[in-house]
Structure formats: C-alpha cells, structure tokens
Amino acid sequence: MSMRDERHDDAFDELIGSVAKALTASEPTRALRSGVRERIGRRGPAWSPTAAWAFAAATVLAVVFAGWNFMRPVEDGRPARPAPARATSVPPRQPALETTPSIGQTAESRAPQEGLAAAVAPPMEEESPLIPPITIEPLSTTRIAVNESSEVMPIEIEPLQIEPLQLSGQ
Amino acid sequence: MAAKPEGVGWELVIGSWEFAARCATDPTTAPARGSIERVTDEELVLLARQGDPDAFDQLVARHQTAVYRAALAALRVREDAEEVAQDAFIRAWKALGRFRGDSSFRTWILRIVWNRAISHRRGLAGWLRRATPIADVAEPATKAGDGHTGVHNAQLQAHVVSAIQALTPKLRDALLLAQSGEYQYDEIAQMLSIPLGTVKWRISEARRKVRERLAALGYVDAR
Numbered sequence: 001m002s003m004r005d006e007r008h009d010d011a012f013d014e015l016i017g018s019v020a021k022a023l024t025a026s027e028p029t030r031a032l033r034s035g036v037r038e039r040i041g042r043r044g045p046a047w048s049p050t051a052a053w054a055f056a057a058a059t060v061l062a063v064v065f066a067g068w069n070f071m072r073p074v075e076d077g078r079p080a081r082p083a084p085a086r087a088t089s090v091p092p093r094q095p096a097l098e099t100t101p102s103i104g105q106t107a108e109s110r111a112p113q114e115g116l117a118a119a120v121a122p123p124m125e126e127e128s129p130l131i132p133p134i135t136i137e138p139l140s141t142t143r144i145a146v147n148e149s150s151e152v153m154p155i156e157i158e159p160l161q162i163e164p165l166q167l168s169g170q
Numbered sequence: 171m172a173a174k175p176e177g178v179g180w181e182l183v184i185g186s187w188e189f190a191a192r193c194a195t196d197p198t199t200a201p202a203r204g205s206i207e208r209v210t211d212e213e214l215v216l217l218a219r220q221g222d223p224d225a226f227d228q229l230v231a232r233h234q235t236a237v238y239r240a241a242l243a244a245l246r247v248r249e250d251a252e253e254v255a256q257d258a259f260i261r262a263w264k265a266l267g268r269f270r271g272d273s274s275f276r277t278w279i280l281r282i283v284w285n286r287a288i289s290h291r292r293g294l295a296g297w298l299r300r301a302t303p304i305a306d307v308a309e310p311a312t313k314a315g316d317g318h319t320g321v322h323n324a325q326l327q328a329h330v331v332s333a334i335q336a337l338t339p340k341l342r343d344a345l346l347l348a349q350s351g352e353y354q355y356d357e358i359a360q361m362l363s364i365p366l367g368t369v370k371w372r373i374s375e376a377r378r379k380v381r382e383r384l385a386a387l388g389y390v391d392a393r
Binding site: 012013015016017019020021023024025026027028029031032033035036037039040041 | 223226227230231234235238239242243246248251252255256259260263326327330331334345346347348349350351352377380381384389
C-alpha cells in the first residue's frame, strides 16, 4: 500500500469515526434526572433489611396460625373444619343412629353424635305423611293360547346315481 | 451491629459509616452538597442502599450521560433513549440490594441500560421507531468550507451515515459505542457480554464494511 493510499484510508477512517461519534453526541435532558428523582422519591427506600425481616416474621406467623387452626380439635360438637361434601350423600336413616345405646354409653357421650346426625340427616318425612300411600293392585294376566304345530311330512330324498368315468384309450 | 452487605469490603463499609457519621454529627460539613462530589461511587451506593435518594441522585448525575448515550447507540431515537435510561436507573434503584459490588456501579448500570435498550429494540415499538432515518435523529457536524467542497462533504457524510445504518446491529453497536468516546473497550465488552477481542474485531469489521460501501458508491479511495 502506498503512502497516498494510507493517507486516504486515514482520512476515511477519521471521517467514519467523526460521523459515528456525532450520531451519539447528544446530552440527556433535565427530565431524565428529575424523572428518576421523582420516581424514587415516591417509593422510599429501595431495599430495607427491616422490611425484609418484617415480611419474614409475618410469613412465619401466618404459617403457624394456619397450622394451629388446622390441627385444632373438635369443640362443642362442631368440627373445626367444614364437613366434607360427601357427608350430604349419607342415606336418610343411618342404622347406627337408630340403635339403642350400648351399655355404658351415657347421654353426654351420645350428644355429639346426635348433633352431628341432626346436622347431616334430612328431615324425617314418615312421621307426618301428607299424601296417602298409593295401593297398586297386581295385574291379572291371561295365558295366550298357542295352537299345536301340525305334523310335518318327512322329505324323501332319492340317492344320486353316479356312473364311473370311462377313460378314453383303455 | 449492622450486618455487612454481601459482596462489599469491610473497609468500604467502615468508610461509609465514617462518611455517614460525619454527615450526621457535623452539620457544617454534613450536608455534603459541595463535598458529595468527592464521595466515591461505592460510598454513594452504600448510602443509597440504606434508602438515601440524594445519594442515588448523585449517582444518576454522574452516569446519566454514559447511560443515555449507550441507549442512544442502540435505539438511535432520543426520546426512546431517555425513556430507557430512566427505566434503567429505576431498575438499578430497586435492585440495589442485589448489587454485590463485583464490578463498579458504572459497569453495572451500563449493563442494565444496554439490556433494556436491546429488549426495547426487539419490541414492536422499537421496530416501528427505527423506521426513522438515522440522519434525522442526529446530524453529524459539517465543516464549513467553500460552496462546492461543503456540498461534497455533506453528501459524503450522508453516505457514511447510511453506510453505518446499513451495518448489522452487532457491528453498528460496537462501532457507535467505541466512537462515542464514552466507553473503554473493556467496558463495551462487558456491556455486550463478549470478549475484548471480539469487540475490536467488530469495530474493525464495521469500518471495513463502511469503506466498502463508500467505494461501491464511487469514492474510489475509500477501499
């Protein structure tokens, strides 16, 4: 490469450099700094160890309370948690509730069971029937007379007459 | 006793305490409006992490031009660059707790703004805004000369602008960042997350491509 070429390369490189520099030679407006200032001023501290500890403590308390509530025993004949939906599918009359109390079973010990049964069992309808029972008479059926089948004539089959093959040339 | 922030040296913590204590006990020197410029970025970061907006404002004042120009190099539209720069500072403010001090605040904020700018550029809004010709965004300075030379120079500069615009984003980003005069090559490497050698190659390749394009337009000595 000659000295003249190098000079031209340098000139073009300088031109490219100056144009590229001019493309980013701009200053930010005051709005940038004031906008940041305004936005961080509204929020207060960006990161606070105190806030982090408070959040952690609140989380632990919430977990402990939820666990205690979950594990709480049954009080006053009512379950701590709502009865599951399948309790509603219990048949109307449960034999266990109708049986006589066993020996040694006191009224106090039966009370929670009765309370529970009252909560889940539907009202008893048999005590005061509003509609009289319907009596259904059995249907009288008559036997249908079927004629005996007539005699079927046997089919006579004649045996086939098969002649032996005659081979030519014999 | 306060816990040492993760990734920050003890001497820095002690220095910051001394600075904070000086501000708290000596009102004549404390406001630090005049002296705050002598405080290092690391000290300002520590104060900002404790929720001091003035310290963070000082960091913004120090680095806003570098941050804004990085965004401008990527986006080429002043309004977008300013919006992204502001967004980057807000994100940095929110993430100060996670800033470990492995790199300088300047490097950290430059990486944030660059990622935000690239994300913006990839979005639909950025794509639409790029339809704006680059020459309308920032006019390169034209040297005064006689009439014929002036027109010729203006035309040549316009061709250089369009040749830069025609570069691939990777080459153009490296060229614009390097030529802005704001960043060292190693800073550009960290911003773009590429090796230093790749930065140098991209800049050289960008120049070569521009010269090639100029030669194709009839500037015979450009190649």
